[in-house]
Amino acid sequence: MEDVWDFDTIDVEVDKDLKKQTNRCNDAFLNNLCPDIAGEEGDDFAIPEIEHIDDDVDLNEDDVVENEDQFDLMREGSGSDEEVSSESDQDSKLEFEYSTHDPTVKWNKMRPFLGESLKLVAVCASDPQKFQCPFNVRASWMNTERLFQIKKLVDKHKCVRNDRNTNLMGPTWLGNQFLKELIRKPKLKCKEMQVIIQSRFHCNVSWSKCYRAKCSAMSLIEGRLSDHYAKVWDYGGELLRSNPGSSIKITVSQNQDNTTTFQRIYICFKAIKEGWKVGCRRVIGLDGSFFKGQCKGELLTAIGRDANNQVDDLELDGGRGIAVISDQHKGLLEATKEVLPLAQHRQCARHIYANFRKVYTGVAAAKSTVEGEFNMNMQKISDISPSAYEHLMARDPSSWCRAFYGGGLACEAVENGMAECFNAVIVDARKKPLLTMLEGIRLYMMERFYNLKEEGQKWDTEICPTSIKKMEAFGESLKSWYVHPSGVTAFEVRNGFYSYCVNLQEYSCTCNLWAVSRIPCVHAQAAIIYTQQDPASYISSWFSKEKYMLTYGSNILPVNGSNMWVESPYPKPLPPIERRMP
Template identity: 45%
Template sequence: MTLTSNVEVEVYMEDLNVTDDESDGEEYVASTMDKTIWDPFLNDLVQGEVEWPDISYDDAEWTFSNEETEKGDNIGQIFGDQYLVHNPRIPWNKMEPHLGEKYESPEQFKLCLTNYAVANGYQLRFAKCDRSRILVRCGKKSDENKCPFRCWASWMGNELTWQVKSLEKKHVCARKYSLGSLITPGWIANHYLNELIRNPKTKVKEMKADFLQNYSLKLSRGQCERARALAFTLIDGKLTDHYARIWDYGNEVLRSNPGRTVEIGVDVNPDAKYFKRIYICLKALKEGWLKGCRKVIDLDGCFLKGKVKGELIAAIGRDGNNQIYPIAWAVVNVENKDNWKWFIELLQSDIETVEGNGVTLISDQHKGLLEAVKEVMPHAEHRQCACHICANFYKHFSGEIYKTLFWEAAMSTTDQQFKNNMEKMKELNNDAYDDLMKRNPKTWCRAYFATDRACEAVENGVSESFNSAIVGARGKPLITMLEEIRLHVMERFDAMKRSTNSWKTVVAPKILIKMKKWHKNMRNWMVIPSGPLLEVRNGYEGYMVDLASWTCTCGLWFLSGLPCVHACAAINHTHQNLLDYEGHNARTCKNEKVVPPPKEKKPPGRPKKPHSDEAPSKRPTTSGGRGGRRPTRERGGRGSSVGRSGGRGGRSLIDEIFDSPTENEVINMFDNFEEDVFRAEMERGESSHMMQFPESQFDEGVPITQDDGVPETQFDVENANWEDQSHVVGGIAIIVPIIREKFNPRKPSG
């Protein structure tokens, strides 16, 4: 279908409700991205048979005619059968008519005459324009000194071609800047299309100024408004085309992105089916959230700004740098409980959770959303945005003191701190206190948030940021809007990925800025050590910090996953690195799964021992010398021990064990020690000097005792992580659990 009717354009403007008085200061709401204009798939999808217009006129259908011109046809005498063919690809300002020139259609001839008139400032008019002929003159009918320009064209008698039969090209008129109806909305839209693509918010005044400067044309406000409306129709496609091809768009997303989720819903009426909603979640987004983001999701909706109203609802996560991470979005006809329930059910399936276990949701106080979350994700932690609560609270209790006390209560990290702040509110106004307590403080106060999410946020600011980023796309028709949102997310992810290559530390930049701020404020706190615990004080305020378990009694470290200012002071006091106490949620990681090296396996058999004729340098360094005092154990003391100092310079076996870099060297020391002990006892006949442990004492839970009956230690043999239980001999059985602890250090989880 060709958009060539002026009447259609007028009706379109009436539908837009645009008047001359209103359009002066309006801004057309459209995306500043506009990456979908030249997308072959999208253009074919939404535009169908729509053609780019050249010139539009209200004429009847064209037919063939063999009648000759008023002054006769003299082109055969000049050119014979060799006629010039019009080339539509030459620059528009170089076009001009020639005698005998052939055109494909009357529309092409009219476009050539219009470009010729605009380029030279000629006020051409169509004196005759019907089904078979066109007569063009220059100037108004009322002009006394008429310009001699005259052009006559009609169909050729023997072929489907339009031809200039008579032409007088001489002009004596002055340049004109207002060419009237010769300049149609189609011509203006075609010449100004690229500018509107670059800047969709171009105003009518700016449009008129551009045409006066670049084309020497004075356009009316109505001409600019109709042309702009037609241009946006051509850019975005017809509204009905978008909704008619929504199924094709969904199938294309399914085909091009395996592993994604796309679902379309319609309202079934007796007369037809009407669009209701569409949900989109791309595979890369949900996999990235599952593998690299905290289990916190912000839910929010925003209004569409196009001709057809509706809402766009989205689920937004937070990456390690506390920035926007889109997960899924949907377009619905209205924001209500039914649509939110449908959206959350699909989201729950994509993020692989059951009834919201381990997930935190942050949203506003929309009634339908609150009810949908309770039904679909009853076990999820549902926080309410403190900004929305403060705005509703401020409507009834205005004043800066109310706002200050509210945020002090919302930011409280302990129950007692929250109660103290609310007591201040109660003393100020008891009604204000009651109003806040009715709003369920467990949903908007930090003191009652889950402590395993590494997120202390009390607002859904990331959702508001996402809505603001796509405000231009929200004014587009359906498919164009969905494509621009997809392109926006794709470009953002690529930019974020490239920016991480410039990071100098393993901690995300925004997290590092926060830590530097706390590190600066920690100098105001005094640290008092008490064994593994440290007390951090500032005047009458004090908190206990346990670096081993990564906790502080203020609660913020456990809540956010980052060391609080008190923990920073304690870490600095113990001369440790602050970055060692950053949680894994704030650190960079590999894009792919990290494959660890293979585990080292102990070869079968006993370790090879050097012969006596080998060079000393080839002997294992862990075997020690053979000289010096043989290992003995004296009776009669709990502190007696089995050890060897000969050949070690006074160093004991335990000292060498803890200095050994590998576990295999420790095992070799066990073997050598065992062999030396038995050889010495057999030679001297002093086997009674060895500690004798009955086999029953190696059962689980049985204490190991010396020969004097005093328990030495107690441990679980089965769960002691033994490589080979044959090494459990003599006094070595007491040492092995210590060795295992050295090679398997336990650190608190981040």
């Protein structure tokens, strides 16, 4: 198909202000199941912290590690009259006398006493006669700061590590270290855990211990996940309390044992609804994306376009005078017909082109603005490959070609790039449990509203900058078009054999691009400049700074942490039942 215009990709319109979402939610409850996203590209997990062992834990003599580097905690007798102040220069010069611990007390039974005179020392537990290891740490308790201050540190070992004795690495401790890893990868094999432990801790652990550790971690994950879904009603109530007027809908299913199972939740804040109604064009982008963590499900987003051609979330409460853009997902197509029967439906040309390239090469004439140009391009494809022509015509060209778009919506986009960009921004949030994911998205949108409002206040023009850039892109070949006046507002604009009629009073051009985008095309710009006017003055009010500021006039209000949520009287729902996809 050498005669067909060939290119690699469909130009996708994206929002450059969409930035990578970071870990914004610091709630202790919401983050107890979140994997360490920041370390995902590097190490599998962080080096573990020292585990605190309860007093009621009884270990056998075999559990005590011999010839292993470990810390011995010693406490000075409470009867001493000496008072220590960590902030005093004079006290820092005192020579502390550290007492030796009682060898009859097991290491797991030792507890530091946080008194006024407390000094701790940690030394290497290797045989001093054999290795004479100099490693030691000496610290004192600081009453004012309520922490220990290291007085002396010798961070060198001369002893030999014993990697065969792993009694300290019990199944429970190992399970806690692999908790985040198993959230990301629930099907992690025990042999893989052995390799990770050997690489990270330089210890050899048996397969059976890894199996017990995995069972311990999975039971902990399932228990915490149940606690997460049990707070869905509480979270919804907090959103309504903090953002009155918002739409929060939670759906659960009733089980035979009188319990409930979570099904879905719908959230649309009042600030977003009001902003879309007063400042956004009537174009909605629908897209779905799957959760990537232990929590299974799918996230459906509805994206609108503000005056600066950026992203805004909205409420779906009608279909008349609205255009919906989505991919070729059959569920979205059928749902759109059922919920918005009067809406104009558009298909994302990028997805159509991606499927087209799997079988054929060439170009789908999605950006043809008049039917004659579309038919000419399709005829070229038909002459070379009739099957390619039939493939494209079967996809309903009226839903993906500009030539068949109606006017008045001020949107000429043939792809759903805005929704795709939003899903890419929240990709880290989709790896987290339900409430943590929703909180991350809420925080991102709340900060985005503030940042975009601050940005709009800096503009010194009445038209949004993105619209000006798009108009300049339309008029790239402006110097090649010649204007022939027919009246005060009617003109004929020619370039060789191509000729188009422009009417400035009706804001129309026979190329149809001005009517679809509501931004002057190259022919309209030539006519406007001929009358010694500014083409920017003919851009639709949908792209004005006033509309933009109205969109972000309201704020998404702050929400209290999980420790302040009011408990709902409704039964606590269980996690959804995992089902195998067909």
